[in-house]
Amino acid sequence: MGAAAPIIYVGVVLLEHLTVIAIGTLMGSLGRLLLLHVDYRQYPSYPQAYVVHLAFGFVAAFLGSIAIPAIAAKEFAAASFLALAVTQFREVRKIERETLERLEKTELVPRGTAYIEGIAKTFEARNYLAMLVGLVASLGVQVGSRWDSPVLAGGMGIVFGLVTIVILKRSITRSVVGDIAHVRPADIAFDGPLLVVEGVQLMNIGQPEARQTYLEQGLAVAIVPKSIDAKATLGNVGQRQAIVHDAATLCGVRMDVSDKEFMPLARRDLVSGVVALVIVPAEKNMEALIAAVRQTPVLEDSVRRPSAAEPSKIMP
Amino acid sequence: MEGGPRLFAAITEEPHKVGGGLPIFYVNSSEEKERVAAYISRIAGGVIHDVGNGTYIVVIHQ
Numbered sequence: 303m304g305a306a307a308p309i310i311y312v313g314v315v316l317l318e319h320l321t322v323i324a325i326g327t328l329m330g331s332l333g334r335l336l337l338l339h340v341d342y343r344q345y346p347s348y349p350q351a352y353v354v355h356l357a358f359g360f361v362a363a364f365l366g367s368i369a370i371p372a373i374a375a376k377e378f379a380a381a382s383f384l385a386l387a388v389t390q391f392r393e394v395r396k397i398e399r400e401t402l403e404r405l406e407k408t409e410l411v412p413r414g415t416a417y418i419e420g421i422a423k424t425f426e427a428r429n430y431l432a433m434l435v436g437l438v439a440s441l442g443v444q445v446g447s448r449w450d451s452p453v454l455a456g457g458m459g460i461v462f463g464l465v466t467i468v469i470l471k472r473s474i475t476r477s478v479v480g481d482i483a484h485v486r487p488a489d490i491a492f493d494g495p496l497l498v499v500e501g502v503q504l505m506n507i508g509q510p511e512a513r514q515t516y517l518e519q520g521l522a523v524a525i526v527p528k529s530i531d532a533k534a535t536l537g538n539v540g541q542r543q544a545i546v547h548d549a550a551t552l553c554g555v556r557m558d559v560s561d562k563e564f565m566p567l568a569r570r571d572l573v574s575g576v577v578a579l580v581i582v583p584a585e586k587n588m589e590a591l592i593a594a595v596r597q598t599p600v601l602e603d604s605v606r607r608p609s610a611a612e613p614s615k616i617m618p
Numbered sequence: 619m620e621g622g623p624r625l626f627a628a629i630t631e632e633p634h635k636v637g638g639g640l641p642i643f644y645v646n647s648s649e650e651k652e653r654v655a656a657y658i659s660r661i662a663g664g665v666i667h668d669v670g671n672g673t674y675i676v677v678i679h680q
Contacts, residue, residue, distance in 0.1 A: 495668035508666035508674045562665045
């Protein structure tokens with residue numbers, strides 16, 4: 303069997319099952335489009351990165367929708383294309399990671415590697431979702447085709463696809479910091495040169511003017527974990543950097559590259575696990591800061607669940 | 619996080635309290651200390667920290 307054999311199979315399958323593949327690809331691409339939205343992160347950037355992700359989503363959906371007709375035609379070699387797709391999408395993750403890591407130097411408040419890894423993983427996962435939607439939608443058309451009505455079969459595929467999109471969209475929604483912790487206002491105080499919030503020493507500020515700026519313009523919040531799991535999750539350095547990055551993105555930050563003393567920080571209380579965050583925002587608005595911290599996503603890689611294991615049950 | 623903080627310079631009113639292999643700036647008053655520290659930290663992109671004994675240090679946080 304030559305190397306071109308799978309491609310010939312795909313060609314044969316394509317002609318026979320044009321509706322199946324067309325509907326599958328359409329629904330999969332639609333699914334990718336619905337999962338792609340520009341929000342405060344401005345990532346993926348619009349419009350260039352949109353094209354990249356939609357193109358990838360289209361390819362993923364196409365490959366997904368080919369699987370069912372291929373299996374129906376007993377062309378199992380063509381179904382192996384899915385394996386090829388997986389390798390390609392892992393590449394997507396790598397590209398995303400590299401891009402964001404390179405951009406990290408240009409960020410006033412860095413995202414941190416954990417946040418970057420989370421974003422990269424999301425983009426890889428979304429391609430699999432596009433593929434899955436394509437697969438299920440094409441399955442719908444295949445099932446519907448028993449009734450000898452192309453309209454009915456097509457409709458069936460669209461319904462299957464939409465249901466999959468809705469289920470997936472719901473199930474991949476990540477929790478946010480507001481779900482795992484209470485966020486409340488806190489006071490900024492100085493113990494000599496030490497900036498103290500909620501009894502946590504955050505930084506040594508030598509310059510009296512900088513101290514004055516913190517007292518006049520700065521805002522601080524205490525992030526109080528709701529459970530032992532939340533305490534461990536908020537202890538993760540990457541998670542805290544993500545919170546700081548999002549707070550700085552949403553509330554603005556009164557600093558430039560040479561004003562490192564105004565770099566927003568989040569440090570934890572060693573005993574209680576309460577995280578104290580301090581920032582000099584562009585506009586002093588406590589409610590906005592609390593909202594920003596609450597809506598920061600909980601990073602998949604920082605989630606810890608000590609409560610699920612034996613040692614935490616032994617502890618008082 | 620790579621590299622960690624780097625001590626760049628010390629600015630002090632107490633010459634006998636600071637020594638070693640880093641630039642040390644001796645000043646006569648706390649106003650002069652603040653001014654010199656501010657200038658140096660601007661140039662180096664560092665942060666001024668007060669170590670409490672009449673000395674400021676400029677640290678570059680990477």
